[in-house]
Amino acid sequence: MNGINSGFGAWNPLVWTALFLGIVAVALAIRALGRKDYKKKTGQTKVYLSGNEEPEPEDLHVRGDALYWGMVEALSGYYRRARALHTGILSDYFAWIIVTLGIVFVLLAVGR
């Protein structure tokens, strides 16, 4: 089972997969030691919501902007400026790509 050896490090996906499946078997064995039963379709299987009525499953979908709320709020200054740069004009985006590539090439040239 030869993996990849880049000279900087090694990675053998087959060894990890075999190991992972072996440990999954152990985890399932531990799980099998536990109690399996519960009272289905009773108050026990309703989600805990501090006494509030449980919403329908279709009302539980999370919107994309809510998903990243903490990140956007934390870096609100950055996002405000980044949004302002999104003009929707294609040539502007090409300009950004060219300028960024130019900076990367300058950094690579300096680093050599």
Next chain:
Amino acid sequence: MTGGIGAAIWQGATVLIGGALLGLVYKGIDRKLAARMQARIGPPLRQPFFDVVKLLAKENVVPDHAIAWLFNGAPVVSLAAVSSLLFYLPLGGFAPLLGGHGDLVLVIYLLAVPAIAMMVGGFAAASPYASVGAQREMVMLMSYEFPLVIALVSIAWRLSTILPEASVFSLSVLAANPLWDWVGPLGAVGLVLLALALLVVTPAELSKIPFDIPEAETEIAGGLLAEYSGRNLALFYLADAVKTVAMAALLVALFFPYGLADRLWLSGPLAGLVDVAFFLIKVLVVVFFSVIVVRVGFARLKIDQAARLFWIPVTGISLVGMVLLILDRVA
């Protein structure tokens, strides 16, 4: 050949069982010391073992609208992924069991898997509290991964400039060649900053106060764990215990890999025992300063505060550490 396979299975079982047992012991020490710092007596050291046994004896409730296979599968994947991590880390002065088959990059990925599994389990529970917790877990993951990767890659890069022929991402090589022995004053300051950044990342990786925002018992009733009970919760509990050992062992391997036996001119089995005992103490020191003291001394942050903390000051500290390592090479 049969003996070789038998020895490998024996060593693997030792790592698996030892990792889980040690994790539970450190959990017990954590709870006891935290209680004493708060002028409480606290539970006995063996309480985490009782917790696992009790959870296994409890009903394993799956909510009505949950996606059952994802909800039940997440704890298994979490425990398996974090346990596999132990096979790629140097433990107790011994080289990683599978060090030739995976390196630091694999370790970075495997550290993220338990958090992703918890997130999937949280979303699969179809509970508003668990959903909010899963969203927060995702933001946390996106926040602390950046300084973590900067610190780890900076160390490997600096070692590559010193030992160009070595596999610098190999944990064996990193542990056998601590950078402190090679760098000058600038590099030493850089290493201190990188160690500091990783000490801040550690409680976030382990979802401990002040970064237990995805669980936040007093606010969202356990968040992504709110609907978990019984054997599923027992597996998450075990995964958390093993991850504590893995994260502390990673920090020890990168920053404090020194043994004690060779300094005491010991050899043979006694040397091995002394190094294992010394390793356990080093892990305890890391857990004490990065988990216990921090969780007793601080209150829980809000999710945007935590994201800001990791993206600005902690990433800044990591970048300064990285630049100092670069300057150390130039100097």
